[in-house]
Amino acid sequence: MTKKIVHVAVGVIYKDQQLFICKRPDDKHQGGLWEFPGGKVEQGESVFAALQRELLEEVNLTVNGSDELMVIEHDYGDKCVRLDVHIVDNFTGEAHGAEGQQGKWVPINELDYYVFPAANVEIVEKIKQRFK
Numbered sequence: 531m532t533k534k535i536v537h538v539a540v541g542v543i544y545k546d547q548q549l550f551i552c553k554r555p556d557d558k559h560q561g562g563l564w565e566f567p568g569g570k571v572e573q574g575e576s577v578f579a580a581l582q583r584e585l586l587e588e589v590n591l592t593v594n595g596s597d598e599l600m601v602i603e604h605d606y607g608d609k610c611v612r613l614d615v616h617i618v619d620n621f622t623g624e625a626h627g628a629e630g631q632q633g634k635w636v637p638i639n640e641l642d643y644y645v646f647p648a649a650n651v652e653i654v655e656k657i658k659q660r661f662k
């Protein structure tokens with residue numbers, strides 16, 4: 531049987547060499563780890579629309595435009611995900627953890643101090659290349 535893949539829109543929120551990251555709630559998949567805000571793409575929804583909806587819900591930002599960075603498929607064993615990762619550098623609002631989660635702006639050269647889910651290793655590498 532082929533495994534169901536969960537399609538996720540992920541936003542790398544960028545401003546002045548810093549990224550806005552959040553801590554995943556302990557009770558969620560990959561809980562307690564840092565993440566780039568985002569969430570599941572709903573049936574019939576575009577990745578960009580999902581990104582706009584999720585970033586408004588999670589960090590209270592209005593996304594005006596984004597740039598695709600990469601697509602990653604990762605099998606966690608208990609769950610298979612496809613992360614559609616976009617750089618979000620065109621937005622309005624003040625980012626904060628709008629669902630009560632911890633959120634912070636982090637300089638790109640300090641990203642290594644934060645523990646992300648395994649699928650994110652490639653994302654962090656690509657970001658470092660892109661913004662060096």
Ligand SMILES: Nc1nc2c([nH]c(=O)n2[C@H]2C[C@H](O)[C@@H](COP(=O)(O)OP(=O)(O)OP(=O)(O)O)O2)c(=O)[nH]1
Pocket residue numbers: 538539540558559560564565566567568569570584609611613647648649650
């Ligand atoms: N948002 C986000 N999800 C990530 C990242 N890396 C990674 O492996 N994931 C995985 C963890 C989850 O299995 C999935 C995202 O699901 P989610 O919990 O954010 O979905 P959601 O916001 O729609 O929330 P819900 O339906 O669970 O309430 O993708 C990341 O950097 N950001």
Ligand SMILES: [Mg+2]
Pocket residue numbers: 567568569570584588
């Ligand atoms: Mg989410």
